[in-house]
Amino acid sequence: MAEKIAETVARNGIALHPKYYGAKLEPGMKLPGDTRLFRDIKLCEVPQWIMKRNFTPLGMWFWVKRLKWGWQSKYLHVRAPKGHYYAQLAVCASIAFYLSEYIDGGIKHERHRKYH
Numbered sequence: 001m002a003e004k005i006a007e008t009v010a011r012n013g014i015a016l017h018p019k020y021y022g023a024k025l026e027p028g029m030k031l032p033g034d035t036r037l038f039r040d041i042k043l044c045e046v047p048q049w050i051m052k053r054n055f056t057p058l059g060m061w062f063w064v065k066r067l068k069w070g071w072q073s074k075y076l077h078v079r080a081p082k083g084h085y086y087a088q089l090a091v092c093a094s095i096a097f098y099l100s101e102y103i104d105g106g107i108k109h110e111r112h113r114k115y116h
Contacts, residue, residue: 036049075088
């Protein structure tokens with residue numbers, strides 16, 4: 001059963017859960033089978049866990065999609081966003097603004113000036 005679901009995911013990126021009669025799984029949901037988190041495995045099981053991961057470009061794309069979906073479901077798609085969402089948004093925006101100014105030369109050219 002888990003192999004059939006894995007083939008479906010590998011083929012078209014959408015898994016169909018047999019329990020829900022073909023309902024599409026969201027990217028952040030866990031698939032049935034051995035999908036344990038890294039924190040749930042023992043030290044001796046680490047090599048087997050790493051070998052079961054999909055390190056192809058498509059697998060990395062699905063990993064990024066699941067990461068984005070998890071962040072959105074935790075912080076963005078909530079009923080009433082609390083302060084941590086706005087704080088995280090402000091910090092990310094300020095870091096992006098600083099990097100854009102530094103890369104464009106706005107801050108970099110002024111750091112060695114004697115007078116301002």
